Amino acid sequence: MISATADAWLLVMLKQMSSPVKVKRLAAVIGDPVRHSRSPAIHNAAFAAVGLNWGFTAFEVPAGGGRDALQAMRTLGLAGMSVTMPLKAEVAAAADLRDPEVEVLKAANCIVADDDGQLRAVNTDTAGFVAALNADAGVDPEGMRVALLGAGGAARAVAWGLAAAGAADIAVINRTPDKSRAAAAVANAAAGAAEPGRVASFDDVADADLVVNATSVGMGSDPAMPCDPELVRPGQVAVDLIYQPTQTPWLAALRARDVAAHNGLSMLVYQAAAAFELWTGKAAPVEVMLQAATAPQ
Ligand SMILES: NC(=O)c1ccc[n+]([C@@H]2O[C@H](COP(=O)([O-])OP(=O)(O)OC[C@H]3O[C@@H](n4cnc5c(N)ncnc54)[C@H](OP(=O)(O)O)[C@@H]3O)[C@@H](O)[C@H]2O)c1
Incomplete structure (x- = not known):
């Protein structure tokens, strides 16, 4: 003979077995x-x-x-x-x-x-960068002058996103010139008739509205910086794509200079x-x- 408790338990089990399995x-x-x-x-x-x-x-x-x-x-x-x-x-x-x-x-x-x-x-890195820029800094790339540090995979995605969103000038600054040319060409492909992409040097940082670090310099425990922070001044917006650490040495130096500087977590x-x-x-x-x-x- 089955006890009352066992009976109730059996009923619950039968109920569970007959209910449809939710496929995850x-x-x-x-x-x-x-x-x-x-x-x-x-x-x-x-x-x-x-x-x-x-x-x-x-x-x-x-x-x-x-x-x-x-x-x-x-x-x-x-x-x-x-x-x-x-x-x-x-x-x-x-x-x-x-x-x-x-x-x-x-x-x-x-x-x-x-x-x-x-x-x-x-x-989705392309539009992701632009959405993050808007969320963090409240700015739209339309008409902006950009200094883009780096020309690897992330930099090229950012170049596409910024050019597609109407950035007026994308100055690509990178250690390896061939890669700079390729990243500038990506920006020009995204922009259609306009040609915002160009190979540039650190001299171009001063004229930018937005300075983006898309190199891996400063990642992890790397103490190096992608450009001299003294080149960036308050009034310019800076973004470091790195999010580990959440504050790179470059971001810390920029913030100490009162530059609005954001990390890569939003992207x-x-x-x-x-x-x-x-x-x-x-x-x-x-x-x-x-x-x-x-x-x-
Ligand atoms: N927030 C996000 O969602 C997100 C998404 C993607 C990537 N990221 C970050 O973006 C960074 C770049 O990623 P990636 O995929 O583009 O890497 P990648 O394709 O390997 O490109 C690395 C870039 O960094 C430059 N670089 C590396 N070491 C350097 C040094 N010592 N001095 C000067 N330049 C140096 C390279 O220059 P050369 O061309 O001369 O080698 C190249 O431009 C990484 O830190 C990554 O974590 C963030």
Whole structure:
């Protein structure tokens, strides 16, 4: 004979077994290294905030594995994929479709599964930088003169974003001149008829409204600075794309000179917000994402 308690327990179990299983959708970031990525914290917080039964994880995929990762996305039906180093170029080349900025940048940080199952490569760093600039500094790039320090992948995405948003002059200052020329050409490709992109030197910093550090100088515990902070003065806006540490030596020196200077956390969040919106079709809860990005890991 079954006791009353066991009876009640059995009823609960039967009820649970007969209720439909809620299938959780999964999205992921791929890259190498990816263990310390903030993307899972940012996206899981965002999914929960809008009531989506989705989860986000990180898969370590070494260089050369981008094409297989796209195939895995198809097979497993992943809802979306973020892409970080060293896979941005491989996935851009291997995707079924590429947005116009990806055709030029030859790098994607986001994969979207279109309704017909085609995988589309997108670069959300471009618009993410502009949205972050607007949120942090309250400025619009239209008509701005920019000194862009660096000409790597991040600098080229920023050059595209600023030129597409109407920046009047994008002076690219970089250690390796060939790369400066390539980054200036990206800006010119984004601008259409206008030609804001040009190769420049540190002399051009003084004339800029906006100074952007898109080099990796100052990252981690690197004490170096991407340019002499004395070249930047109050009234100019400065952005350092680095977010680890949250205050680089360059940002600290600029702030000591009363320059409005911002780090790369907002760009990280706004590029994620753009990806979230492409995957889910819902407005991204940016404040929640920002909190998740800044919470201790
Ligand atoms: N906030 C965000 O969401 C976000 C997104 C992407 C990247 N980032 C940050 O942006 C930075 C650049 O990333 P990336 O992907 O563009 O890297 P990358 O493609 O490797 O480019 C690195 C850039 O830094 C320059 N550089 C490196 N060491 C230098 C040195 N000692 N002196 C002068 N220039 C030096 C390189 O110059 P050469 O061309 O001469 O080698 C190049 O322009 C990283 O710190 C990254 O964390 C932030």
